[in-house]
Amino acid sequence: MFLSGLYRYPVKSCQAQSLEASAVDLLGLRGDRRWLVVEASNGRFLTQRAWPRLTQLKASLGEAGRLLLEAPGQTPLEVAVPADDEDLRGVTIWRDTLRVPDAGDEAAGWLSELLGKPVRLVYCPEQRARYLPSGYGLNSDRAAFPDGFPLLLIGQGSLDELNRRVGRELEMLRFRPNLVVHGAEPFAEDGWKRIRIGEMTFRVLKPSVRCILTTLDPRTGERSADREPLATLKTFRERDGDVLFGQNLAVDGSGEIALGMEVEVLK
Known part of the structure; x- marks a missing residue:
């Protein structure tokens, strides 16, 4: 095998x-699912289950973990990894709640345009990761x-x-x-x-x-x-x-x- x-x-x-x-x-794999799109109003996570438009979101990692976002009809956007303890946002993923850094207004605006609703992009530093x-x-x-x-x-x-x-x-x-x-x-x-x-x-x-x-x-x-x-x-x-x-x-x-x-x- x-x-x-x-x-x-x-x-x-x-x-x-x-x-x-x-x-x-x-x-897990370095850089896998370290970023998350959440509703701007309540921090609830979004997935393809309810938002199939996410299938059109291409994300790749560059130097220092910087995130490159691409989608049809939108100008590519590079997002820096936010500081671990600045601009923390409360988010909910299934039964877990945690506070993680927000990636800023530019990324939020880019993704809100893609999905047609107000959203934020957040990042999970290792020390803020969830328990299983x-x-x-x-x-x-x-x-x-x-x-x-x-x-x-x-x-x-x-x-x-x-x-x-x-x-x-x-x-x-x-x-x-x-x-x-x-x-x-x-x-x-x-x-x-x-x-x-x-x-x-x-x-x-x-x-x-x-x-x-x-x-x-x-x-x-x-x-x-x-x-x-x-x-x-x-x-x-x-x-x-x-x-x-x-x-x-x-x-x-x-x-x-x-x-x-x-x-x-x-x-």
Whole structure:
């Protein structure tokens, strides 16, 4: 087995950034989901679930972590990483509330134009990262702005089997993984507890619960009229009311991983 896909999402719910290699630290892939778009009025987070226009937001990272925002019809904007303890804004992501730096009025205006509503852009310094959901991982495990966990892994074989059942080819990026593993049997990752990629080790914490976001075309933001692949997943991947696809991971230590690295199941 080997690592065949490596993706980060600098802004939560933006387009995927395909990588050849990446540094990995406590929060997952370096720079992954460290930025978040929130409602200006109440700090509630926004995602493609309700705002499919975010599928058109391209975000990439430059020197010193600076963020480059691009979208059709708008002039690209570069955003500096805000100071850790200045202009803090209260935000809510699922059940978590935290105070994080605001990225300023220019970024807010640019994104408000994109989405057609008043929004703000915020950043998560490592020391302000959230703890993982209760009952999962170690006390030291943290996450920035993913739904709950630092990393998401999916086996290519699992998607191939799902596509066979759906009857057409659906993109891996509908499921927004960080890591894609080639060479495993369909859903083999369900039974993994600990894996090694290169010199890095990862703990498999829980299956990923899937939602309506998977029915969005990641290129256009259009929703599948037949509610695929969620409809087919419900026929064979539903457990206690949750539809499961992929596995959430935490990382031990820090280092670097790259495409082509061997993936070894340790437990």
